Amino acid sequence: MAATSLRANPSGHSQQELRRMRRRTLLALRYVILVVLALLFLFPIAWSFINSIKLPSEALAVPPTYLPSEISLKNYEELTTYGKIGIAQHVYNSTVVALITVVGSIVLSTLGGYGFARFNFPGKNVLFVMVLSTLMIPFQSILIPLFVMIVQVDLHDTLFGLALVYITFQLPFGIFLMRNSFLAVPQEIEESALLDGCSSISILYRLMLRLVLPGIVTVAIYAFINSWNEFLAALIFMSDQDKFTLPVFLTTVRYGIWGDVNWGALQAGVIVSIIPSLAIFLALQRYYMDGLMGGAVKN
């Protein structure tokens, strides 16, 4: 090190200094590129938000204005009476479907993950492969019989029926993740509890749940975001407009089913529907990324 810094070059800078300057310039350049790209990535969301707080008349201006001349929540207000019943009902629909999906996915994945990780029973491997094989078949290709079945048991046009389908498609990921979570818990903890005379279920309830909580959070986040965002199944299973989830309802706004397309209100609706996903992601990012790495990469 000392030798390099002593070897001065004609400009008077040592090699080390030159290298440091070069590194600093590159770093600055990297930040400039990052900031420009970040602005481009944020632009659509920001632009949607800016327009949602314009006055409704300004949001419809041709050509559009860049910045609102007046800030207003009128677009959001208009949404509350939009369509047949207003957006509140559709927020409610999406929320109910998402919550049923979250609870269902957590319960089934936790029980199943525990069973597959810690118990031996006949047919275990076959059943495990069967559950995971669901990953290979996209739900898009079995929607037709699912629809026929759901109609036959009168669960079409019900939020519950849609949630049942969503739960099923969360299961392979959930089971895989929860099984790994349980496997990561040292066997000794459970064994000593068993020796103390605890039953398997009370071990799960009293001891294991706390230890696998990160996995449960991950399953919950994915169940929520996926069911909140899902479009195709929601479009097919619901024909009653009162039962539309948010994305399906907003699509009817876009197609002007309720009269002229109200773009300002539509952007207010876009903002309303991206806030929950973004908030959950930002608050629980670590768990989300764990799921991405555990679910997509390793399996």
Place this chain on the structure above:
Amino acid sequence: MNLSWSQRRKLTGLLLVMPTVAFVTVFFIIPLLMTVYMSFHDWPLFGERAYTGLENYQELSKDRQYLKSLDFTFRYTALVTPPIFILGFILASLVRHNIRYIGVFRTIFFLPVVIGLGVSSLLWVWMLDDRIGIFNKILLDFHLVPKAQLFLGRPNTAMNVIILSVVWKTVGFTMILLLAGLQAIPDELYESAEVDGAGYFRKLLYITLPLMRRTIALALILSVIGSVLSFDQFYIMTRGGPRNSTISIVFWIFNNSFTYFKMGYGAAMSIVLLAILVALTGLQLYVLREKE
């Protein structure tokens, strides 16, 4: 009933996995078998079903819109995959090192991934509008176009702008996958290559790309599977137009099954889609297996 301890464990294990197995059987295995069964039938939503053997499949080969949809879907996949991958790779390289605030940038690039594709399509169709869209406003203000462009009104530009919107929406996912791959490469490899005088492209070619083979394959396959299954962006942004030029496979299955209610025919198409996807997933498993 007196069960031994090990019998009780067996029973408990079975009971624990039963709900999941029941769900998967009812909402997955049975529908899967039913898709096969339905594909051999004329199956309207109401009224008589009739066994028709292979007729649905024969009709497929003569259905020009179906062939067009296959062609469109593959073309779309071929066009959207490279930009997602290349931009994903560039982003991953940019956010690779843990320099200050890098977490913020990673988060920002990833944000669109957690927005639904349906909602993001609603956002983009509005930005791309010829009258009130921001793109035309900017292009006109900077005199880059003589008059407002109907981006979604012509097949070529429709394809391009939809690709732009999907790249924005999904590239963060590819970035994160590739980032994990990049970070798994030991720094010493680069350091010793630098000692040997290797520049950026030599390092990329001889260290980064070969060592990331599996991650790259995974990112590409997941991206391809997603594109083959695409529906939301076409349904919302173009409604399949102009002149039915942006109808994907899933879109055409949707139209046949849930607009015309030719469900048997839709099932036959689903079987073909299934075959394509099983092949792709098989390829994915094969590529990922290699390492072990």
